[in-house]
Amino acid sequence: MRTEYRTANTSARARHSSHRGPPRTKKGEPALAPREKRRLLQLMVCLILFFTVFFGRGIFPEQGEVATQTLRRVLRTNTDFKAAFLQVGRALSDGEPVLDTLGNMWVTVFAPGSAGNGIETSSDYKTSRLYAEEKEFLSSQPSTQTVLARRFNLPLSSDSENTAPAPEETAQVPATTEPAAAVATLSPDPQPVYTGPALPANATMEKLPLGLSKTTAPVMAVISSPYGYRVHPIDGEYKFHAGVDLAADYGTDIVAFADGTVDYIGESSEYGKYLQLRHADGVTSFYAHCSKLCVQQGQTVSLGEKVAEVGDTGYATGPHLHFELKLNGERLNPAYYITTLSS
Amino acid sequence: MIRRGRVEISSGFFLMTALLLYLDTENLLLLAGLACAIHECGHCAAVRLVGGRISRLRLTAVGGELQLDWRRPLTKTRELFCILAGPFMNLLTAWLLARKGAGETGQLLGGISVCLGVFNLLPIWPLDGGRVLQLLLEHLLPERWALHLVRGVSVLISGILLFFGLLQIFYTGGNLTLCVLAAWLFIGIQKRGEKTRRSHTQKIFLNGG
Numbered sequence: 024m025r026t027e028y029r030t031a032n033t034s035a036r037a038r039h040s041s042h043r044g045p046p047r048t049k050k051g052e053p054a055l056a057p058r059e060k061r062r063l064l065q066l067m068v069c070l071i072l073f074f075t076v077f078f079g080r081g082i083f084p085e086q087g088e089v090a091t092q093t094l095r096r097v098l099r100t101n102t103d104f105k106a107a108f109l110q111v112g113r114a115l116s117d118g119e120p121v122l123d124t125l126g127n128m129w130v131t132v133f134a135p136g137s138a139g140n141g142i143e144t145s146s147d148y149k150t151s152r153l154y155a156e157e158k159e160f161l162s163s164q165p166s167t168q169t170v171l172a173r174r175f176n177l178p179l180s181s182d183s184e185n186t187a188p189a190p191e192e193t194a195q196v197p198a199t200t201e202p203a204a205a206v207a208t209l210s211p212d213p214q215p216v217y218t219g220p221a222l223p224a225n226a227t228m229e230k231l232p233l234g235l236s237k238t239t240a241p242v243m244a245v246i247s248s249p250y251g252y253r254v255h256p257i258d259g260e261y262k263f264h265a266g267v268d269l270a271a272d273y274g275t276d277i278v279a280f281a282d283g284t285v286d287y288i289g290e291s292s293e294y295g296k297y298l299q300l301r302h303a304d305g306v307t308s309f310y311a312h313c314s315k316l317c318v319q320q321g322q323t324v325s326l327g328e329k330v331a332e333v334g335d336t337g338y339a340t341g342p343h344l345h346f347e348l349k350l351n352g353e354r355l356n357p358a359y360y361i362t363t364l365s366s
Numbered sequence: 367m368i369r370r371g372r373v374e375i376s377s378g379f380f381l382m383t384a385l386l387l388y389l390d391t392e393n394l395l396l397l398a399g400l401a402c403a404i405h406e407c408g409h410c411a412a413v414r415l416v417g418g419r420i421s422r423l424r425l426t427a428v429g430g431e432l433q434l435d436w437r438r439p440l441t442k443t444r445e446l447f448c449i450l451a452g453p454f455m456n457l458l459t460a461w462l463l464a465r466k467g468a469g470e471t472g473q474l475l476g477g478i479s480v481c482l483g484v485f486n487l488l489p490i491w492p493l494d495g496g497r498v499l500q501l502l503l504e505h506l507l508p509e510r511w512a513l514h515l516v517r518g519v520s521v522l523i524s525g526i527l528l529f530f531g532l533l534q535i536f537y538t539g540g541n542l543t544l545c546v547l548a549a550w551l552f553i554g555i556q557k558r559g560e561k562t563r564r565s566h567t568q569k570i571f572l573n574g575g
Contacts, residue, residue, distance in 0.1 A: 112473030
């Protein structure tokens with residue numbers, strides 16, 4: 024009888040001990056299972072993110088705006104992997120050192136901002152200079168005449184805004200400074216109105232007549248970077264761009280702007296493979312960043328004859344043609360004289 | 367997952383491939399797949415050459431994995447040879463293409479091959495480089511320590527890459543590529559880490575994607 028009682032007692036105690044409750048730590052608090060720990064961690068992370076955004080947007084709205092802009096830009100950028108891989112493959116074929124090539128590739132793919140392409144990748148128009156200039160112009164509440172003049176590039180005789188740049192430009196033009204009547208006959212096209220920072224010496228924004236009967240675009244392409252002041256894509260400085268950048272695929276034929284002779288060819292670290300053609304009436308055209316030069320110095324070329332191929336040699340991060348035009352040593356805006364594709 | 371014969375493809379692999387197909391605007395995926403296939407063939411050929419036997423090829427979102435038959439284990443030296451055969455095949459392809467001077471497709475494949483080869487040699491586990499590092503460390507340290515050390519190094523390097531990725535987004539105006547790459551490496555380390563902890567009886571032969 025006692026044995027049975029003891030057995031009953033033992034089994035009762037055993038049953039009771041199996042319902043001890045949740046495992047407890049030394050302090051007596053309930054210990055957390057691994058899954059619960061993970062859930063708690065997730066909850067903490069989410070709460071931290073929530074409060075960061077909540078207080079961040081409330082207390083620091085400008086930082087929030089900057090962050091949004093950065094995020095939008097980052098999400099929109101389109102990395103050209105094909106061009107990057109092609110560059111590596113080509114460098115290998117050419118026998119260049121592998122580590123240099125891979126280093127370049129790293130920069131091109133991972134940090135394109137520090138060595139930007141000749142081609143604009145971001146489409147955030149609000150950060151472009153053109154937008155800022157137009158906004159400034161329109162916010163000064165100009166008269167209808169002024170707006171129309173700016174839109175259609177007409178010189179205004181009765182507007183005080185345009186008389187300031189006009190004398191500057193006519194002073195810069197060498198050997199064609201004639202009385203106003205003669206200027207009107209020499210340049211039948213209306214002069215474009217330039218309202219930017221003062222141009223460097225021997226550069227003009229005027230559309231001077233070249234005196235060449237026939238010309239052609241060296242490459243039929245989109246202008247990826249125009250003539251004039253710009254933020255340099257590689258070193259980030261505000262510099263004067265003395266020509267236009269025409270974005271074309273690697274290896275595209277570059278043809279002569281007009282009949283002429285090859286003034287010189289060469290290779291430098293900034294312009295890569297370059298050449299200059301001399302045409303009639305003191306006009307010269309300059310082609311840089313070529314992958315291949317197809318002419319020799321002193322050779323005569325005719326309009327439309329292939330002189331080089333588009334490349335990315337020199338201080339460039341994407342294949343494009345840097346095209347300059349000079350009239351008697353003065354740099355002109357090539358965009359006036361060539362047809363290009365619209366982007 | 368799909369399993370047919372000795373090949374097993376996880377669902378994550380299809381998801382990852384779908385994402386890459388969507389993002390691939392320049393039709394690079396085919397060539398990249400070819401480069402990966404050459405890489406795997408290098409591993410397989412090397413394994414067969416030294417007398418091992420492949421029991422399964424597993425394709426996942428974080429790379430490809432070759433499982434060897436544990437009844438025919440490889441010595442450490444032979445395993446090293448097999449691991450290095452993958453990147454070696456990639457670099458060999460690139461070198462041959464560079465010498466022969468192929469057209470644009472050839473140059474593209476050469477570029478991709480070189481990048482894949484060099485990338486796999488990074489000392490990050492479970493890429494080939496990480497496996498090589500682990501093998502070399504196993505000579506010096508006990509096995510568990512070697513594994514932990516390699517994982518620590520992998521996490522450290524991935525962390526550095528992530529840091530630089532974020533840095534150049536905010537300071538130089540870059541893109542998300544480096545961050546995405548670092549995140550992918552982190553996921554790979556976590557997932558493969560789980561697998562090794564769970565199954566240590568069968569010898570797993572891992573190589574990055």
